[in-house]
Amino acid sequence: MSTEAKHLHDWSATQYLKFKDERTQPARDLLSRVPLQAPKRVVDLGCGPGNSTAVLESRYPNAELKGIDSSPDMIQKARSTLPHLEFTVEDLNTYSPSSPVDLFYSNAVFQWLGKERRIEVIKRLMGTQPSGGAFALQVPDNLDEPSHALMRETAQSGPWATTLETVGRETFQSPQDIYDQLKPLCSEVNIFHTSYYHSLENHEAIIEWVKGTGLRPYLDPLQPQEKTGFLGDYLKRLKEAYPSSVDGRVLLRYPRLFVVAIKN
Template sequence: MRDWRPDSYGRFADVRLQPALDLLARVGEVPGGDIVDLGCGSGVMGAALAMQYPGRRLVGVDRSPKMLGKALETEGFSELLEADIAAWEPDTAPALVFSNAALQWLDGHEALLPRLAQCLVPGGVLAVQMPHQTHAPSHRGWGEAFAALFGDREIGKRSEVLDPAAYFDLLSPLGALHIWETEYYQNLPAAADGHPVRLFSESTYGRPYLEAAGDTEDQARLIEAYEAAMAKAYPLRADGTVLFPFRRLFFVLQRALS
């Protein structure tokens, strides 16, 4: 896919930040070692991570140059690395690998997540949050609208998340695991330029569909069809806002000491 658009993604920064803060609140103390923000994006968690673990080396890893440029402006990181997070490996074992709303873009969680856990120092923590919204109208709607307009035209990478039980079976043998889901009722503001759910989702889950649509005219057709579906699934309130339920999956794994 093309590079991320930080301004579009950041339009709902406060809504997107809350799950990351909730994840961090469940991590607690970690042993000595680096703190890694894997898929750090624009660096919105840099200050919170630095505050919770003062004096630690804080490393942000992301494959988007534009997002890393924004992260650099925060001045919260000791180091920023442009790298494919699917293949990233640390130079030294970190105390915490923190990943907020990033790993859902990657395949092969059955191999990836144990590898990330095993790269930690003994007693280190892997903390992950991912959207688990694939079956909701907001996400199904992109695929349904695209298929109705463009048939079986090839689509790029989409979010992939396993069921919670699969993550439990995969990770619980590696240490102490806590896994949970939270459904956030997000009050999306009224907007003159489109349905709030479309504006929220187009910079993330909708990206592959919009890119596959190609030219501006076909993108406009896709947006029109998607917005018609969202108007039914998530009706506007009297003030133009939308109360948008959004489910997220969390887990915190503390690697066994031996």
């Protein structure tokens, strides 16, 4: 892929940050379950624009804190927001820390790795941690929600169906699978689940939300006119699936899965 094409398909920090408060709440909830009191080294894996890194900094102001992300746009935004911290462009599939890390923390990232790579990456990184080190991650568990089911339905039923034939995110590993794979390395594997109900301004806001994340792989391959057609069709389906609330807003249910593992 050319640099220009890569850039076109890069994440957009601006689009992502449109729902910063809602996206950052799970980062806080994840961190509240990490039992480490004073980790020396902390790495935010897939730090995005630095919103999750700021949450880490407020709990661990004395830690050596770094963020890594594969998106140059995200890293640029993180550097400009938190210029005193170190941020580098790195791919999690190949990333390896230069010195042992007490806490690996990752909010809303591992669902983007290939299914077969996710546990492998966690195990490889945990293998570099000292005993008592923690690995904490949160991933959306929303593929069966109307917001995502209707994305797939729209993709399958328009003139873009062939172009989008192979697009789609793979389901995440089940809690049982995660537990069974990580427990041999860990003294504790804590898994929990929370459903958030975000009150959004209207149905169009659901599209704005997913445009920053899950809708990207569907829109990226389409021509401008197809994009407009896709979005119109998707919006119609969303309006049928999500009722308007008493105040005219729309409630977006958003289930998320959390894992906090402590190394043996």
